[in-house]
Amino acid sequence: MTIHRRRLLGTAAALPAACLAAPAIAQGEPLRIGMITTLSGPGAALGADIRDGFTLVVKNAGGRLGGLPVEVVVADDGLRPENGRAIAERMVRRDRIQVLTGIVFSNVLLAVAPVVLGPATYISANAGPSQLAGEGCHPSYFNVAWQNDNLHEAVGQYVTQANVRRAFILAPNYPAGRDALTGFKRFYRGEVVSETYTRLDQLDYAAELAAIRAANPEAVYIFLPGGLGINFIKQYAAAGLRGRIPLYGPGFSFDQDVLPAVGDDALGCFNSSQWALDLPVPANRQFVDTFEAEYRRLPSLYASQGYDAALLIGSAIAATRGRIGDRDAFNAAVRRAEFPSVRGSFRFGNNNHPIQTIYMREVVKDARARVVNRTIGTAFENHVDAYAAQCRLPA
Amino acid sequence: MTALLLVEQTLNGLQFGVMLFMIAAGLTLIFGIMDVINLAHGSLYMAGAFVGATVTARTGSFGLGVLAGAAAGALLALVMELAVIRRLYARDHLDQVLATYALILTFNEGVKVLWGPAPIFLAAPPPLAGTVEVLPGVPYPAYRLVVIVVGLAAALFLGWLIGRTRLGMRIRAGTTNRETVEALGVDIGVLFALVFAIGGALAGLAGVMAGPVLAVQVGMGEQILILAFVVIVVGGLGSVRGAFAGALLVGLADTWARAFLPVLMRGLLPPAAADQVAANLGSVAVYLLMAVVLAVRPQGLFPRHA
Numbered sequence: 206m207t208i209h210r211r212r213l214l215g216t217a218a219a220l221p222a223a224c225l226a227a228p229a230i231a232q233g234e235p236l237r238i239g240m241i242t243t244l245s246g247p248g249a250a251l252g253a254d255i256r257d258g259f260t261l262v263v264k265n266a267g268g269r270l271g272g273l274p275v276e277v278v279v280a281d282d283g284l285r286p287e288n289g290r291a292i293a294e295r296m297v298r299r300d301r302i303q304v305l306t307g308i309v310f311s312n313v314l315l316a317v318a319p320v321v322l323g324p325a326t327y328i329s330a331n332a333g334p335s336q337l338a339g340e341g342c343h344p345s346y347f348n349v350a351w352q353n354d355n356l357h358e359a360v361g362q363y364v365t366q367a368n369v370r371r372a373f374i375l376a377p378n379y380p381a382g383r384d385a386l387t388g389f390k391r392f393y394r395g396e397v398v399s400e401t402y403t404r405l406d407q408l409d410y411a412a413e414l415a416a417i418r419a420a421n422p423e424a425v426y427i428f429l430p431g432g433l434g435i436n437f438i439k440q441y442a443a444a445g446l447r448g449r450i451p452l453y454g455p456g457f458s459f460d461q462d463v464l465p466a467v468g469d470d471a472l473g474c475f476n477s478s479q480w481a482l483d484l485p486v487p488a489n490r491q492f493v494d495t496f497e498a499e500y501r502r503l504p505s506l507y508a509s510q511g512y513d514a515a516l517l518i519g520s521a522i523a524a525t526r527g528r529i530g531d532r533d534a535f536n537a538a539v540r541r542a543e544f545p546s547v548r549g550s551f552r553f554g555n556n557n558h559p560i561q562t563i564y565m566r567e568v569v570k571d572a573r574a575r576v577v578n579r580t581i582g583t584a585f586e587n588h589v590d591a592y593a594a595q596c597r598l599p600a
Numbered sequence: 601m602t603a604l605l606l607v608e609q610t611l612n613g614l615q616f617g618v619m620l621f622m623i624a625a626g627l628t629l630i631f632g633i634m635d636v637i638n639l640a641h642g643s644l645y646m647a648g649a650f651v652g653a654t655v656t657a658r659t660g661s662f663g664l665g666v667l668a669g670a671a672a673g674a675l676l677a678l679v680m681e682l683a684v685i686r687r688l689y690a691r692d693h694l695d696q697v698l699a700t701y702a703l704i705l706t707f708n709e710g711v712k713v714l715w716g717p718a719p720i721f722l723a724a725p726p727p728l729a730g731t732v733e734v735l736p737g738v739p740y741p742a743y744r745l746v747v748i749v750v751g752l753a754a755a756l757f758l759g760w761l762i763g764r765t766r767l768g769m770r771i772r773a774g775t776t777n778r779e780t781v782e783a784l785g786v787d788i789g790v791l792f793a794l795v796f797a798i799g800g801a802l803a804g805l806a807g808v809m810a811g812p813v814l815a816v817q818v819g820m821g822e823q824i825l826i827l828a829f830v831v832i833v834v835g836g837l838g839s840v841r842g843a844f845a846g847a848l849l850v851g852l853a854d855t856w857a858r859a860f861l862p863v864l865m866r867g868l869l870p871p872a873a874a875d876q877v878a879a880n881l882g883s884v885a886v887y888l889l890m891a892v893v894l895a896v897r898p899q900g901l902f903p904r905h906a
Contacts, residue, residue, distance in 0.1 A: 245708070247819040249717035378879050401862075402879035406823055408814055411612035411744075412858035415605060432823075435719055435815035443724065443741040443813070445731040466719035466815060 235274035239296040240307035244281035250462045251309045258511030271522030286316035293317040330514040339592035342556040350510040352558050352590035356455035357388030359477035359563040359584035370395040373422040378402035385428035414444045426453045434458035442470035461505040464576045471568045480509040481580045489547040520544040556596035562586050609859040615744045617851025618751025622806035624831040624843040626799020632775040632838020637696045640703035642821025648673040648804025649816045653722035662725040673804015674797040681796040722811035775838045834893045836900025857885030
């Protein structure tokens, strides 16, 4: 198992202005933040984006978060829950790391949560399983991205508003796939002409595409993460269905980790996200510009979530003056969410999940002929997730 | 309507089948002749896709990309054979599995270093991006037809190579009795390297041909490798003809099951249950096929010693 250590303090040397401005007082050891994320295998691009978004904040501040020097300890879970758990045990029990973040996938997070929550605070920058949003909510667990169902619910709501009466919905046959379609149906009021479940390792969708053509619905909704989505979108376009039957999905299938690989085949598809490249928020402009300058690619929603997680942690470090070991005080500071989110205003609900606006986006070509998302509308404003009512944390 | 759907789904199954054949052919030859289990065969497919996509992007020519993909597969296979596999011939299968699994990890990391973790772009050339009407009322993606043609051409070429040439004769002899071939003065080292290169070229070709249909990403080789192993077990280890029959059977079974099981089940069960049963049965159709073939013909459809 590999541990990538990034001594971000080192980057401060590259910023003489920051060094000169900083008072020369002995700060002792930097605060350590644990980042467990997926950096190998097919999900590696998502983890890399979360990591890069997070470390961008630290780099921009000359190796600091909330005014204090930090060290981000990055480890790769390889999308394996048992790996994630072993890393978490080492970070929390041996290295006494008190703030963790970074996990991409819900199954890894569910294995890690029992180890981390309590001795440390966990800020989720992606995974938002229902188990941690309802009765199982926890005062040391925060999700800065979304609850897993949110983006699916948003499309269900949007197509209902758009008067879609017949929808064909499709997802892989595994728990997150079934949850996704349940989330969609929670807000969709029209008829579901087919609810199709495909194999999680399926490569070819020709059979399903023929069924879609035969059913001739008014909209197709897919939840196919990563490579599955790329396969489907390419084959949907090749089958001549793009432009004939509108294709919808959550932002995961249509963001900057996927769009460069799909190209024109994704044009005209609709998707939901709590964030967009073109959101007219000053913090977002700064995020997109500095991200592109640093990494020479456009950020994805995952990168925006990593960036917000770092800003949120920074705000709590500043509020507690670096006393991140005082669990109650630190959690209370996180919960106030006093940070300039790339989404504009940001607040937590009673279950430490965001209450937020979810936008609809369309895949278009920008002025530089890159395939990107353009915001076209709003599906929800101040949306509260479906499990918040079951959480008994004090409001 | 049903007849048209049957035609379309059969074409889909055929297309998926020939794609599987291009990967399985090399795998079965390598196993049949050298008795090596090469788990890293999927890496050759991945290499073909990445090199093909890069060359296509640089030159703007998909044709050049296809040639480069096949060449990359052959070259990498040769390097793999010379550097690693050559040391494994005398070892048992467990050592081979361990070593070639290590190769998978190495190649996946290597691709990530060279191309980054995100999937990369490869599309069909514009003239092939649309659909053609194969029968009135059946629009079919033009590119998939090209895949079928290329796959069948690869099968014919391989059939000719194995069945009609001196090299093919040696390869066939090698699958049946390696020691005798060696005793007759054939340089077995050169023969093995050649077989590896042919298998690698086919896998590379499959990778780049799959690019416009599937995601070009790290780990793409392992997804298809599992099905390729099913194909060679169904077809009979070491037999190219078996790989062809097995690939078409697996391709058709997989596509037909997903296309027609939901319709069939809806006639028997209430809709919600029917969808669930069809989804679950559809996902195991290929493995059911393998189980049935193994029960009836444990050596596969075309065993090499028959």
